[in-house]
Amino acid sequence: MKNIALFILGIALFSNASFAQLKPVKYNDGAQVLNGFQIQPMKKSPQKPGILILPAWKGIDKHAKTTAETLAKLGYYAFVADIYGAGNYPKDNAEAGQKAGFYKTNYKEYQKRISLALEQLIKSGANPNNIVVMGYCFGGTGALETARAHLNIKGVVSFHGGLGRDASRTTEPITAKVLVCHGADDPYESKEEITAFQQEMRDTKADWQMIYYANAVHSFTDPDAGNDNSKGAAYNEKADKRSFEHFKIFLNEVLKK
Numbered sequence: 001m002k003n004i005a006l007f008i009l010g011i012a013l014f015s016n017a018s019f020a021q022l023k024p025v026k027y028n029d030g031a032q033v034l035n036g037f038q039i040q041p042m043k044k045s046p047q048k049p050g051i052l053i054l055p056a057w058k059g060i061d062k063h064a065k066t067t068a069e070t071l072a073k074l075g076y077y078a079f080v081a082d083i084y085g086a087g088n089y090p091k092d093n094a095e096a097g098q099k100a101g102f103y104k105t106n107y108k109e110y111q112k113r114i115s116l117a118l119e120q121l122i123k124s125g126a127n128p129n130n131i132v133v134m135g136y137c138f139g140g141t142g143a144l145e146t147a148r149a150h151l152n153i154k155g156v157v158s159f160h161g162g163l164g165r166d167a168s169r170t171t172e173p174i175t176a177k178v179l180v181c182h183g184a185d186d187p188y189e190s191k192e193e194i195t196a197f198q199q200e201m202r203d204t205k206a207d208w209q210m211i212y213y214a215n216a217v218h219s220f221t222d223p224d225a226g227n228d229n230s231k232g233a234a235y236n237e238k239a240d241k242r243s244f245e246h247f248k249i250f251l252n253e254v255l256k257k
Contacts, residue, residue, distance in 0.1 A: 020072050022065055027120050029113060034082040036117055037065060038124040039072040049255040050077040050126025052118055054139030056222070057100040059089050063136065063222050077126035081117030083110070083142070100138040104162065111149040114142055118151060130154060130255050134247070137161060137219060147176040155179065155254040157247055159221050163189055163197035171203050178208035179250045181243040183216035187232045211246055213239035
């Protein structure tokens with residue numbers, strides 16, 4: 001009887017675990033259909049914090065989805081944003097560069113798409129006053145744009161994201177806490193851009209951190225990026241693990257659970 005009871009308990013636990021999975025969500029920016037993904041923590045509560053995930057330049061990928069699943073296991077609501085929308089997903093690197101470049105230049109459009117995804121995260125059940133925005137590469141750029149847009153968020157995290165910003169833009173105080181996880185050998189961010197970004201953080205009185213990871217280039221958190229640093233983008237397991245630990249420390253500091 002004891003073994004049977006344990007077996008039934010095991011089935012119940014497995015059943016409870018099975019509901020915490022990604023679910024597709026359709027939402028809109030006017031006539032443009034957007035296709036995001038949401039996931040809820042194991043123990044759902046409207047008081048639990050939320051994490052908005054902004055994908056890299058090719059749009060929603062396995063990396064972004066896996067991150068959402070991991071965050072749900074840690075007790076967070078998570079939503080993966082669709083920036084490009086149905087019919088506009090890049091077919092190759094050239095298209096990805098073109099489309100990402102559009103939103104980097106037209107940053108208010110980028111901020112708008114992020115804001116719409118933020119609404120979906122809140123609709124899924126996340127506490128609207130307890131949210132962090134994070135992103136990879138192009139998404140890391142978006143996370144910083146979220147801080148610049150003064151949306152109702154506690155903090156932003158950029159993993160190997162673009163730091164550049166039009167120098168003619170007006171700087172305003174940044175209230176969201178900022179964490180930048182950066183590959184020490186990333187060839188896509190010039191010393192000038194890094195210096196300008198750090199000065200922006202000082203000028204805006206931001207509470208910011210920038211952590212460098214040795215021997216890491218662009219995309220160091222993405223296992224699908226290969227392992228050849230000479231290509232400028234490659235996975236680095238040590239940097240990936242270290243940066244995620246720094247991310248968790250940041251979340252524990254800025255969010256109330």
